[in-house]
Amino acid sequence: MAGETTQSRRRSPRSKHDAILEAAIQAFGRDGYEDSKWADVAKSVGIGSTALYHYFESKLHCLxxxxxxxxxxxxxxxxxxxxxxxxxxxxxxxxxxxxxxxxxxxxxxxxxxxxxxxxxxxxxxxxxxxxxxxxxxxxxxxxxxxxxxxxxxxxxxxxxxxxxxxxxxxxxxxxxxxxxxxxxxxxxxxxxxxxxxxxxxxxxxxxxxxxxxxxxxxxxxxx
Structure with missing residues (x-):
C-alpha cells in the first residue's frame, strides 16, 4: 500500500499538469483564448489560481x-x-x-x-x-x-x-x-x-x- 501511495504521488504532478492542459483546451476552444479566465481553468481542476504557476508560468505559456x-x-x-x-x-x-x-x-x-x-x-x-x-x-x-x-x-x-x-x-x-x-x-x-x-x-x-x-x-x- 505504501508503495502504491508513493507511486501515486510521483504521478500526481504530471496528472495535474495534463488535467490543467485539458481544462485549458476546453476553455480556450469554447470561449476563445482572450475571453478565457485563467482562474476558471484552476477552478475546473480543483486547485487555487496560484497553484497553476507550479505547472505553467502564465496563461500564454499554457497556450x-x-x-x-x-x-x-x-x-x-x-x-x-x-x-x-x-x-x-x-x-x-x-x-x-x-x-x-x-x-x-x-x-x-x-x-x-x-x-x-x-x-x-x-x-x-x-x-x-x-x-x-x-x-x-x-x-x-x-x-x-x-x-x-x-x-x-x-x-x-x-x-x-x-x-x-x-x-x-x-x-x-x-x-x-x-x-x-x-x-x-x-x-x-x-x-x-x-x-x-x-x-x-x-x-x-x-x-x-x-x-x-x-x-x-x-x-x-x-x-
Missing amino acids: YVIMADTLEARLAQFEADTREVSDYPATLERVLRGGFELSDQEVLCNRVLIAEQALLAVHRTSPREEEARQRARARTRDLEFAWATFLSRAMEQGAIPEADPRLLTRAVLGLHNSVWHWYRTGGDLTLAQVADFFVARCLAILGLPTPTPATATSRRRAA
Missing part, C-alpha cells in the same frame, strides 16, 4: 504548450502514415482523410492552434514562454517540410503534376486549417461530411481525381 503539442501530434501522425508508401495517390487520400478523424478534444486543439496562430510570431521575454513558442514554431516548420518532401517524392514518381512543393504544401494545409475556424462539433455538418468535401478539394489542388465520398459509401453499405 504555447497546447499549440506545440498539437503540432507534434499532427507531425507524428503524418510521419506514421507516410512511412511506407507503395501508392502515392492512395496514401495522400488516406493522410488527408486522417486529418479529419479526430476526437472532440483534438478538434478543440486544432481550433485553438489556428485561432491563436498569430501569437507565435511575437517574441517573448519569459524564457519558459519563449521555449514553448519556439517549440511550436519548429514543429510548424517540420510539418511543412515533411509535407513538401513527401509531395516532391510523389512528383518524382509521376503520381501528381509538377508544382512548387512548398506552395502546394501551404495550399493544402491552409485549406485543411481553415476548417477549424468555423467547424463546431454537434453542428449541422458532421466531421465526416466536412472531410468528404475538403479531401476532394485538397486532392483537386494536388491534381488528383475526386474520390467517392466516404459518407456516400457508408450509406450504400447500410442500405
Whole structure:
C-alpha cells in the first residue's frame, strides 16, 4: 500500500499538469483564448489560481504548450502514415482523410492552434514562454517540410503534376486549417461530411481525381 501511495504521488504532478492542459483546451476552444479566465481553468481542476504557476508560468505559456503539442501530434501522425508508401495517390487520400478523424478534444486543439496562430510570431521575454513558442514554431516548420518532401517524392514518381512543393504544401494545409475556424462539433455538418468535401478539394489542388465520398459509401453499405 505504501508503495502504491508513493507511486501515486510521483504521478500526481504530471496528472495535474495534463488535467490543467485539458481544462485549458476546453476553455480556450469554447470561449476563445482572450475571453478565457485563467482562474476558471484552476477552478475546473480543483486547485487555487496560484497553484497553476507550479505547472505553467502564465496563461500564454499554457497556450504555447497546447499549440506545440498539437503540432507534434499532427507531425507524428503524418510521419506514421507516410512511412511506407507503395501508392502515392492512395496514401495522400488516406493522410488527408486522417486529418479529419479526430476526437472532440483534438478538434478543440486544432481550433485553438489556428485561432491563436498569430501569437507565435511575437517574441517573448519569459524564457519558459519563449521555449514553448519556439517549440511550436519548429514543429510548424517540420510539418511543412515533411509535407513538401513527401509531395516532391510523389512528383518524382509521376503520381501528381509538377508544382512548387512548398506552395502546394501551404495550399493544402491552409485549406485543411481553415476548417477549424468555423467547424463546431454537434453542428449541422458532421466531421465526416466536412472531410468528404475538403479531401476532394485538397486532392483537386494536388491534381488528383475526386474520390467517392466516404459518407456516400457508408450509406450504400447500410442500405
